[in-house]
Amino acid sequence: MPSQPRHRPKRQFPTAERKIIECDLDTCVHCGKPLRPRKPWHMHKTVQTLQGPVFVAGRSKECVNLDCSHPGQHYYAGRVLLISLPCSTYGLDVLAFIGWRHEREHQQLVEIQHELNQRGVVVNERNVGKLYRQFLALLGGLTERKRQRLAAVVEQYGGLIWAMDALEPEGHGTLLYVLYEVLSETPVGAIQLDHPTAEELVEWLRPYQALPFPVLATLSDGEEAILAAFRTCWPGAPPQRCQSHWLSNVAEPVLKADTQLREQMRQDLGGLPAVPQQAETRVELSTAESDAETPPFWRLPGMPN
Secondary structure: OOOOOOOOOOOOOOOOEEEEEEOOOOEOOOOOOEEEEEEEEEEEEEEEEOOEEEEEEEEEEEEOOOOOOOOOOEEOOHHHHHOEOOOOOEEHHHHHHHHHHHHOOOOOHHHHHHHHHHOOOOOOHHHHHHHHHHHHHHHHOOOHHHHHHHHHHHHHHOOEEEEEEEEOOOOOOOEEEEEEEOOOOEEEEEEEEOOOOHHHHHHHHHHHHOOOOOEEEEEEOOOHHHHHHHHHHOOOOOEEEOHHHHHHHHHHHHHHHHHHHHHHHHHHHOOOOOOOOOOOOOOOOOHHHHHHOOOHHHOOOOOOO
């Protein structure tokens, strides 16, 4: 019987989809000057999701204004938290799937493990239990450790930037709303709701609104309920749109027009004959012929003709 490795072997996902997440901030929170993208990734990992493995990398930005009170300040890509929690290689949709199956459908952890394995997620029963505890901690909201981390962010940046997004994991049944702080990349809390109203989100955000920390801005995907909740809880914080969602909305009509153009070109040009290909003929020259055609400037004095 072959011996088993003492440590978990490194998992390989050569066909994993690549996602490079950019920082959503465009200007420095201290001086208001444009930020410059940084070439190195501040994080990268391969995450297992219900849709398959994904290679995720975060690209940060920095302030290059020498007159800024915090020159060289780095700003990170906080949206990586919408894919997986820090120091975790499993997606948030996997956590939500485990929580839904265990709490709503009363499945055992080993049953959830088998179902995840059938979906292509490499996980054992022990890790399913760990992921379920992470899910409960995320739903638990603010802890003292998170509060201390937020206080450190306020001291460094002068305030917080709250962001919220809704996930709809496959087989989950309800939406998972995740609240995180952008500058520190801290997932603060989550709640399971079925298409909530702004009032329901405001009620959930009340404990975070009561924190004694200034809020510099808010970030969302443009959902009206989230925007209304942010305006109610932090009316003085300017709202900002997530760049990936904004670019997707901008590209949507362009993609539609491009699809129509390609279809029209296919109909108009599809009946044309193919371009003929001329076969290449190779002419073999003898040695004498080659020497005869050699340009005279290649011959040195004294060389035979």
